[in-house]
């Protein structure tokens with residue numbers, strides 16, 4: 001009799017698990033704290049199944065997407081650190097408890113829309129991935145803004161799209177629409193063709209620098225590829241040595257050379273009245289017409305010419 005009941009539940013369960021996340025769990029609308037409470041209790045009880053993945057797959061094998069885990073690294077038991085070498089599915093989704101009785105008792109769910117708070121989800125991933133690359137995760141903006149690891153990463157797939165240069169930028173700009181708009185402007189870094197990616201300059205897991213940059217400062221990040229702008233110069237242009245983004249938008253701009261503004265306005269932001277002696281009656285002079293500042297001051301990033309004090313040689 002008992003066995004019959006279990007079988008019916010199993011069949012009902014199997015029928016329900018048609019889609020991947022087709023039905024929202026009832027705890028969807030619970031406050032975060034309550035969800036955490038349930039999960040903490042579940043973990044404290046530690047009721048892991050004895051059958052491991054085989055038990056889960058009795059109900060979940062029909063979902064192609066669930067089975068996708070076996071195509072990826074997390075589905076291989078080659079490494080002793082792999083989930084499959086240990087608690088298997090439950091290494092990520094938590095102890096089964098009474099979940100197998102109709103799927104009512106919730107398991108940990110992952111992703112942007114999951115009812116489980118990001119910090120809780122992420123602690124599961126970090127239990128295996130707390131290493132050098134993610135050293136600054138806890139102080140990162142992504143963590144503070146409650147972005148989940150699984151908002152960027154997929155694990156039930158052969159290849160995680162965000163780890164592929166060709167699809168990374170799309171994954172980032174799904175949330176970062178301003179940078180998406182910038183990179184499609186007239187002048188930009190070659191982000192559209194995956195010749196470059198966001199992670200050439202940023203660490204998505206956070207860093208010790210402003211804006212999660214890979215290097216200690218904006219300039220050091222730029223010098224990685226534009227070493228010739230580092231100098232040293234006999235005649236430095238102060239803002240260049242200080243902050244490239246004083247004049248450039250690294251994501252792109254409607255102006256040539258990714259400039260935040262065109263000359264002469266660009267220059268006049270800081271040099272309010274250069275050559276004022278030549279500016280007769282306030283009319284535009286030879287000095288301010290068109291791009292003329294750069295016609296004479298062509299060594300805008302610095303000069304090594306003995307008489308290049310005014311950056312003209």
Ligand code: HEC
Pocket residue numbers: 020021022053056057060066069074083084088089090091092093109110111150153154155156157
């Ligand atoms: C490395 C951690 C990890 C392991 C191991 C893992 N999963 Fe998942 N699972 C996830 C993540 C993350 C998602 C969210 C979708 C994605 O990223 O692919 C997910 C999604 C799911 C879903 C869909 C849940 C929903 O929100 O509707 C099911 C069902 C599932 N996993 C079952 C399993 C089963 C069964 C196994 C074992 C065969 C397993 N998972 C192993 C991390 C894991």
Ligand code: HEC
Pocket residue numbers: 009010012013014016017018019020021022023024025049052053055056057058059060089090093095096099100101102103104105106107108109
């Ligand atoms: C007796 C059948 C059954 C077994 C065994 C089973 N599940 Fe489920 N599972 C379900 C049902 C039914 C759902 C709800 C279906 C839905 O919402 O799409 C579900 C949903 C889930 C979800 C989505 C989150 C949630 O709580 O709704 C995850 C993740 C999951 N199961 C993982 C597992 C893992 C891991 C195992 C093994 C430890 C497992 N399941 C064993 C039937 C089962």
Ligand code: HEC
Pocket residue numbers: 073074079081082083086091092110124125126127128129149150153155159160163
């Ligand atoms: C039980 C340990 C364990 C857990 C939990 C775990 N992982 Fe992993 N993960 C591994 C192992 C082992 C590898 C293989 C590479 C390695 O040795 O680092 C790996 C590799 C990865 C990779 C690189 C994939 C690739 O194709 O190279 C990503 C990304 C990743 N994990 C993300 C996650 C995320 C996101 C979670 C949480 C949903 C998670 N992991 C949970 C053990 C784990």
Ligand code: HEC
Pocket residue numbers: 122125126129133134137142147148149150151152153162163168199203204205
């Ligand atoms: C904003 C998107 C984003 C978030 C959030 C994110 N990652 Fe990543 N992750 C990436 C990208 C992009 C790469 C590949 C490029 C790189 O390594 O910088 C990567 C690479 C990885 C790798 C494989 C290479 C390596 O660094 O060892 C692992 C493992 C990983 N992430 C784990 C995690 C874990 C764990 C979390 C949550 C604590 C997380 N990631 C959160 C985007 C993200």
Ligand code: HEC
Pocket residue numbers: 112140141142145147151152168171172173174175176198199202203204210211212
């Ligand atoms: C699920 C949404 C989401 C995805 C996907 C995402 N981000 Fe973010 N990111 C945010 C939020 C929210 C913030 C904080 C608000 C803001 O600055 O826009 C943020 C902030 C940032 C910042 C500013 C950090 C700081 O400390 O000032 C950088 C840089 C960044 N993200 C880079 C990336 C990169 C690179 C990727 C892809 C690998 C990525 N993001 C993917 C949501 C996301």
Ligand code: HEC
Pocket residue numbers: 169172173176179180183189191196197198199200201202211213218221245249250251
């Ligand atoms: C060439 C290097 C470079 C690349 C490539 C790059 N960024 Fe940035 N990003 C920066 C710098 C430098 C800053 C900080 C200076 C500033 O305010 O512009 C920044 C700032 C940000 C910020 C913080 C908000 C802001 O505007 O200050 C976000 C979010 C961001 N980047 C997202 C992205 C995303 C998403 C991509 C990929 C589409 C990307 N970045 C590609 C260099 C880069």
Ligand code: HEC
Pocket residue numbers: 187188189190196200201218221222223224225226244245248250256257258
């Ligand atoms: C990973 C390498 C890399 C990094 C880091 C990098 N750049 Fe670039 N940059 C490039 C490449 C490649 C081009 C050439 C694009 C082309 O020829 O279409 C370029 C071109 C430029 C241009 C000229 C664009 C034009 O339309 O003529 C400017 C300006 C520029 N970068 C500024 C910066 C600044 C500022 C930083 C730091 C925030 C930076 N770059 C960081 C690779 C990089």
Ligand code: HEC
Pocket residue numbers: 219222223226229230237239240241243244245246247248257259263294300301
């Ligand atoms: C004072 C404003 C200003 C600052 C600050 C500045 N640039 Fe420029 N940059 C320009 C102007 C103006 C041009 C266009 C020059 C031209 O058309 O000849 C330019 C062009 C470029 C170019 C493309 C042409 C070339 O010379 O290779 C690159 C690359 C570049 N800048 C990188 C940088 C880097 C890296 C930094 C920081 C170390 C930086 N710039 C700081 C004004 C500036």
Ligand code: HEC
Pocket residue numbers: 237238239246247263266267268269270271293294297300309310311
């Ligand atoms: C973000 C502010 C800023 C911008 C924008 C800027 N400059 Fe400068 N510039 C400075 C500062 C600061 C100095 C150093 C002034 C000093 O030492 O008295 C300087 C110095 C100079 C000098 C050398 C003056 C001397 O005799 O030492 C020239 C020439 C010059 N800038 C031209 C330009 C031109 C042309 C542009 C536009 C392409 C420009 N600057 C944009 C801030 C700026």
Ligand code: HEC
Pocket residue numbers: 264267268271274275286287288292293294295296297310312
């Ligand atoms: C016809 C060539 C020419 C043009 C055009 C020109 N400059 Fe100059 N500029 C010079 C020369 C030559 C000097 C050095 C004068 C000296 O040493 O007495 C100079 C000096 C300067 C200085 C340093 C002296 C001072 O006045 O503080 C600044 C700053 C400067 N220019 C900015 C600009 C800006 C900004 C523009 C565009 C609005 C511009 N210049 C257009 C030739 C030019």
